[in-house]
Amino acid sequence: MKNTRIGFIGLGNMGYHMATHLANNEHSLVIYDVRREVLDSFEQDVQAEDILKAHSPQEVADEAEIILASLPTPQVVREVVLGERGVIHGKKVKTYIDLSTSGQKVTSEVGLALQGRGITMLDSPVSGGVPGAQKGSLSLMVAGSREAYERSLTLLEHIGKKIFYVGDEVGQAQVIKVINNLLSSAALAITSEAMVLGVKAGLDPNIMIDILNASSGRNSATEDKFKKSIINRRFDYGFKTDLAYKDIKFCLDLADDLEVPMWLGSQVEHFWRFAMSQGAKNQDYTTIIRYFEQWAGVQVGNEIDQKS
Incomplete structure (x- = not known):
């Protein structure tokens, strides 16, 4: 998986540290955040050689087969995934892993829409706060396709120490x-x-x-x-x-x-x-x-x- 470019959307208090752990484990990244200065700061802080800065979620999905996202509200999640330049319109994405706490309704809605485009979604909210994100010791609750979960487990282990598979229905982890x-x-x-x-x-x-x-x-x-x-x-x-x-x-x-x-x-x-x-x-x-x-x-x- 280290030869596969990983997408990461949302470099806030939590996402910044999670994306850092992925970069430090030699993953090539394509990153996006609405704040361009955060993207520049991330590139300087991590000092990894292979980081692309996208201008929209769709651009991330054009470059990466697997995308992780850490977003603040269900409204933002819906816009990032289903909006005019959202993940759902990407040419390359196959798996979308939502690390946000978005509630069951929006998560199920987004998962169903992605499924209609042949994109697998894993619902994977995290617990442990900023200290856990910094240490890479978060707890992750994951719901969705067991096959996709097992395929993504090595990636998730870079950001969390306790990972629980909840069930095959997107929204259950929420x-x-x-x-x-x-x-x-x-x-x-x-x-x-x-x-x-x-x-x-x-x-x-x-x-x-x-x-x-x-x-x-x-x-x-x-x-x-x-x-x-x-x-x-x-x-x-x-x-x-x-x-x-x-x-x-x-x-x-x-x-x-x-x-x-x-x-x-x-x-x-x-x-x-x-x-x-x-x-x-x-x-x-x-x-x-x-x-x-x-x-x-x-x-x-x-x-x-x-x-x-």
């Missing part, structure tokens, strides 16, 4: 991904609330996190986010509030479609909607602890606390 993200955002919110309570009662936040991580209260927020991005007040985890809310909404919308009551999930969605209404949309999603801090009149950690 289901588990939005369920995962609902749980992740719920953990961040409830842990923020609990940490504020502990600090208000006089506890050291670093000691709290150490105890929680050695006890049954541990979760993705205690294990990963608090010491890296919250207690030190950096708020730089690399995932914006609007993207977190988007994924929560995908999960709640899916539950509505399937007539599954989400008593607690609905309360999580209400809180994140509140954060959006207060101007947190473009802020790192770890900043949501500030609302709990304001209500309680305390602060969890400080800028000079650099414990990790």
Whole structure:
């Protein structure tokens, strides 16, 4: 596969690092992003000899049989694939691997349209955030043709360490991904609330996190986010509030479609909607602890606390 040119569309916080891992593993790339300066920066940073910079998704699909894409919203996914200069019009593409979290509806729509043109789609959202993308240690959930999955596995292993084949129906990986993200955002919110309570009662936040991580209260927020991005007040985890809310909404919308009551999930969605209404949309999603801090009149950690 190293003799085959790989396409990569979307060099954002996640995609930039994933494409870097592919280049560092000696893959020839053709890349595209709406920001030309990002393409130039990537070429300079990676310093690989065989990188082409395309001017549209279609140009990527004219050059590469296999394309990976990491895109922010379902609207962007639809435009990149089905738009006037979209992937679907490419002359060479045979396999399209979507690493985005786009929800089941759009993913299924795009997969069906590509199938009509003889292009195989793998639905492969990722988990692990920017740190996982940087380390090449993401978790990948993959749905679609098992043959295409097995054919692409070596490629996916360059960007992820834990890869799960979910099933042969495009869109199934989106289901588990939005369920995962609902749980992740719920953990961040409830842990923020609990940490504020502990600090208000006089506890050291670093000691709290150490105890929680050695006890049954541990979760993705205690294990990963608090010491890296919250207690030190950096708020730089690399995932914006609007993207977190988007994924929560995908999960709640899916539950509505399937007539599954989400008593607690609905309360999580209400809180994140509140954060959006207060101007947190473009802020790192770890900043949501500030609302709990304001209500309680305390602060969890400080800028000079650099414990990790």
